[in-house]
Amino acid sequence: MSFKVLIADKISDEACKILQDAGLEVTKKTGLDEDALAKEVQGFDAILVRSAVKVTRKVIEAGKSSLKVIGRAGVGVDNIDLQAAKEANILVMNVPQGNAIAAAEHAIGLMFSMARMIPQAMQSLQGGEWERSKFVGVELCGKRLGVIGFGAVGRIVADRALGLRMHVSAYDPSVATYVMEAMGVLPALTLDELLPNADIVSLHATLTPATKGLINKETISKMKKGAMLINTARGALVDEEALLDALNSGHISFAALDVFSKEPPPKDNPLIHHPRVIVTPHLGASTHESQRKVALAIARQVRDYLLNGVIAGAV
Structure with a gap:
């Protein structure tokens, strides 16, 4: 049979x-x-x-x-x-x-896009504008990347970021600190250790009942003012309403989202149309x-x- x-x-x-x-x-x-x-x-x-x-x-x-x-x-x-x-x-x-390499490379690509406002600058130029002074970005070299979730994808992101001469911290309670230290990554024992010092936070955690809504009003308040957020993991890791409020207040300067709490997201989802949000339709593994x-x-x-x-x- x-x-x-x-x-x-x-x-x-x-x-x-x-x-x-x-x-x-x-x-x-x-x-x-x-x-x-x-x-x-x-x-x-x-x-x-x-x-x-x-x-x-x-x-x-x-x-x-x-x-x-x-x-x-x-x-x-x-x-x-x-x-x-x-x-x-x-x-x-x-x-x-x-698909770890594909997902990690997508996160790195989104990080570059945020730092240099590439999609916004392209849209402006396509609209007939020449606004060099409007799109002055930031360098990634010397910035601190906070990686949440240090599995296969998180480790590749950390490795690539170190190659860009960024400082990298990581939080993952399921991974021994010596694994991070061996890569030159600073372990954070709690989110409270990682969030206040990170210029950019990149999410690579799996979605579980414990991680649902991990980035919420309370945790966002602990992030550095002007920090950037990348989510290429799962949409439900982020409280989208809290993220929108933080973007509107300027507490978070930019966000890059490949995933959403509901997929596909409603066409009127304000995050999709926000001027300081870069969005892609769950392309992390799409190579x-x-x-x-x-x-x-x-x-x-x-x-x-x-x-x-x-x-x-x-x-």
């Missing part, structure tokens, strides 16, 4: 071929809503998704009689009901390293290289688990 794999999100044909060449039966059905996915998943041994598809409790309950593994082609698993999967004894796998890497990796992980019981990337 061959195992059946449901591809419920856009994953490369090359990844599908890995599964098919191993004798697995592959079905591709994308664009399904919760009800349709709950109906479709029945009878499958594995389901593969990216970030757009939500594997909810309803979906897991519908498929639990046959489902053995949920594969996430990427890092974040907030689109999967982990508790429901645990209760159903279904393994959840991700690819924690696959050809990273999408290929995570798709191939999760296909191999799911194949090896179904055929040989090998566990890799378990959440």
Whole structure:
């Protein structure tokens, strides 16, 4: 009997071929809503998704009689009901390293864009203006970057920032301080240590009940006046209303957001139209290289688990 794999999100044909060449039966059905996915998943041994598809409790309950593994082609698993999967004894796998370079480079790109107001200057020039004095930026060299979340992405961001001769501090209670120190990064034991001294704060934490709303009215008040904020992790890490207030008051001088609490955000979300906010539509992992890497990796992980019981990337 061959195992059946449901591809419920856009994953490369090359990844599908890995599964098919191993004798697995592959079905591709994308664009399904919760009800349709709950109906479709029945009878499958594995389901593969990216970030757009939500594997909810309803979906897991519908498929639990046959489902053995949920594969996430990427890092974040907030689109999967982990508790429901645990209760159903279904393994959840991700690819924690696959898109780290892409996400880190996007954060660095946003940092440059803020420091030199590149999108605003381009828009001005395209509008027929020549406003050199309006767009006087700041140098990154010598500034302090505060990294919140020191996993794969946070470490690459820190490494690149050190290469720019920035000073880097990091806060992550799950990472030993010697790991940071070995890179030349100053550990912060609390957010209260990191926030007041950082010229730029970059978020790379995973979204959990403990980190939801991590950047809020209280924590923003502890940030240096005029600091900049980058969020390429998860939108719900930031209280968007508190961020908007801080931007309007000038306490935060600039923000760069690749993620939002609701995606896609409402068209009238004031942060999208704010003159001192740079926004991108969740592009952190969107490179050809990273999408290929995570798709191939999760296909191999799911194949090896179904055929040989090998566990890799378990959440």
